[in-house]
Each structure stands twice: as structure tokens, then as C-alpha cells.
Amino acid sequence: MPKKVAFLGLGAMGRRMATRLVGAGHELVVWNRTDSAATVLAAAGAAVAASPRDAARGAEIVFSMLRDDEASAAVWDDAQAGALAEMAGDAVAVECSTLSLARVAFLAGRCAEHDVAFIHAPVAGSRPQAEAGNLIFLAGGDMSELDRLRPLLEHMGRVRHAGPAGGGAALKLAVNTLFATQVAAMAEIVAMLEATGCDPESALAILGDMPVASAAANAAAAAMQAGNFTPQFPIELVAKDLAYMHAAAPHAPLAKACRAVFADASARGLGHENLTAIVKLFRAAHT
Structure with a gap:
């Protein structure tokens, strides 16, 4: 079990997914652009970070669930507050957002530059499935890294390997x-x-x-x-x-x-x- 997991983005889907991880007993640090959703997770036992970079510090696995390409870029790539700036070489970046193929390819390249493993695992399912842990992860990336994540992902749903990172997208x-x-x-x-x-x-x-x-x-x-x-x-x-x-x-x-x-x-x-x-x-x- 990873010692520290971060979750970035606590919208309608992310909040429910992060709640599943907290409920399974994982040490979770969360970040959200607005405070209200993070407060709910804090009450459930999660720590709250001031920025994506702060949340990623020391985390072995960093998840994100965000609205679009622009939000993904702000959370991962920003030189001052982005998560990648703080991630160590043995960490895994797990982007669960539905993004453009171009954005996924760019993020995969950025992770490689930082020597960070990358899995793109967008989900099939909506709010009821997220709450019940019945999502389907369409996971693209290296199978050995996916196996590291599988116990975490299975708290939130089922996993289907979709080939390389762009395959899931x-x-x-x-x-x-x-x-x-x-x-x-x-x-x-x-x-x-x-x-x-x-x-x-x-x-x-x-x-x-x-x-x-x-x-x-x-x-x-x-x-x-x-x-x-x-x-x-x-x-x-x-x-x-x-x-x-x-x-x-x-x-x-x-x-x-x-x-x-x-x-x-x-x-x-x-x-x-x-x-x-x-x-x-x-x-x-x-x-």
C-alpha cells in the first residue's frame, strides 16, 4: 500500500472518487481550486494542501480528475504550483480526466522529462457509479505501473487496460x-x-x-x-x-x-x- 496518495480536483466526480480512497484507509492529501469540497474530504480524514505542488510533495501516486485540457495544464504543468514540479522519480502521475489526444500526449512527454511514470485512466461512468465504486477505468500506459495502481483503482471501480497512454484517451x-x-x-x-x-x-x-x-x-x-x-x-x-x-x-x-x-x-x-x-x-x- 502506498504511504501517501494525492488527489487533485474535487468536482462532482473527483470528490466521490477521493472519498472512496479515504474510506479504504489510504493516507490521502487533496487539493481543489475552491475550498468547500476540500472541507468535506478533510472531515472524512484527508489532509488538505494549498496547491497541487504541495499535495504532490512526497506522494507516491498523484491522481487528478479535472474538467478539461486547460485545468489539466494548470494543475500539472505550472512551474510554480504544478504537481510535476514536486514529484520524485518513483512517483506515478494518474490523469483520470477526459482530455484531448494532444493534451494526453503532451502530458506524457512532460512526465517523461521529470522521470515520472504516467498513466492516463479516464473513466466510464458518472456520479452514481463514482459514489458506489463502479467506474470503469480505461487505463492507458505501462502495464507494470498499472499493476502498482490496481489496488487503488479497484476501490473506485474496474480496470481495463487500453494499451499505451493515448489508447485510453x-x-x-x-x-x-x-x-x-x-x-x-x-x-x-x-x-x-x-x-x-x-x-x-x-x-x-x-x-x-x-x-x-x-x-x-x-x-x-x-x-x-x-x-x-x-x-x-x-x-x-x-x-x-x-x-x-x-x-x-x-x-x-x-x-x-x-x-x-x-x-x-x-x-x-x-x-x-x-x-x-x-x-x-x-x-x-x-x-
Whole structure:
């Protein structure tokens, strides 16, 4: 068991993941840009650092769970306060954020410059899965380093090795693109059924039994029908991830179209709602 673990970023996902580590008895030092989330972890037994660099000092393993490329750069790379400036050669940097392929490649290079091992382990799952320890880590990096981390990761979920560091990044963008396109397609279908006079509940029950249906699409349809838009995967973050997908595959037309839909929804004030709220755009188009 590592003597000291650091966790950087205590947003909706990071806070729940760090809580799992504290609950498993690990000595944890946490940092967050704002104090409120760190206070909750302190009450659970974690130490609170003033900066990412302070949190990383003496840590064998440093996790981060951050919003985007810019947040990742600020937390790891900053010459004064960044975590890498303080990490020793036997430490492992574990970036769990969903990032662009370019950012992951850059961070891998920065870790190599500091002689620090690097694992990129973005997660499949949302807040309920993080709280229950049921995330799926799409871990890219050296298998021997991943084995060092496995006991920690398994407190938070299951581990799938995705090849080198960039493999996890590409796979996570693929997962989120597949999810977003299914939800957008279901939103179009729900709005069409409602507008054409069908009984949506009956029609969706039949559709859900078809071989073409998926668990994700069925759950999205149920949430749309129930008006449940409580954020689990907010639209603004879907739009961010689809922008990273577009950067990785600029000539992929379906991903490009899906990105435009979610970007439009975010611009119309729906960014903080769950991605199922995309149905509001299509319902409005039928009025």
C-alpha cells in the first residue's frame, strides 16, 4: 500500500472518487481550486494542501480528475504550483480526466522529462457509479505501473487496460461519442413521436424491445419522458468531449453533427442540464 496518495480536483466526480480512497484507509492529501469540497474530504480524514505542488510533495501516486485540457495544464504543468514540479522519480502521475489526444500526449512527454511514470485512466461512468465504486477505468500506459495502481483503482471501480497512454484517451472519446449520438438520436425520435400524435410511452416501450435498442438509449428515453434532467453528464461537458473528438477525427461527419447539436444546446442555456435535456431542442423545433 502506498504511504501517501494525492488527489487533485474535487468536482462532482473527483470528490466521490477521493472519498472512496479515504474510506479504504489510504493516507490521502487533496487539493481543489475552491475550498468547500476540500472541507468535506478533510472531515472524512484527508489532509488538505494549498496547491497541487504541495499535495504532490512526497506522494507516491498523484491522481487528478479535472474538467478539461486547460485545468489539466494548470494543475500539472505550472512551474510554480504544478504537481510535476514536486514529484520524485518513483512517483506515478494518474490523469483520470477526459482530455484531448494532444493534451494526453503532451502530458506524457512532460512526465517523461521529470522521470515520472504516467498513466492516463479516464473513466466510464458518472456520479452514481463514482459514489458506489463502479467506474470503469480505461487505463492507458505501462502495464507494470498499472499493476502498482490496481489496488487503488479497484476501490473506485474496474480496470481495463487500453494499451499505451493515448489508447485510453481515444477509447474514452469513442465511448462518449457513441453515448452522445445515441442520446441525440433518441431525443429526435421522442420529439417526433410526440409531435405526430403517437402515444410516446407505448411507442417507446415497443422500440425498446427491438434488437436495435440499447440500454443507454432506453434509459435516455425514459429520462426524457419523465422530465428528469438532473445533471449526471452535463451538456456543456458533452460538447467539450465532442470538440476533442472532432480534433481527433475532423472528417467524421456524424460526430461533427452531434457536436453541433450539443454546442447549440449549451449556447441556448442548457449547458448545466443533463445530456438528456437535448430533447428540449427537438421539442421546440416541432412547436
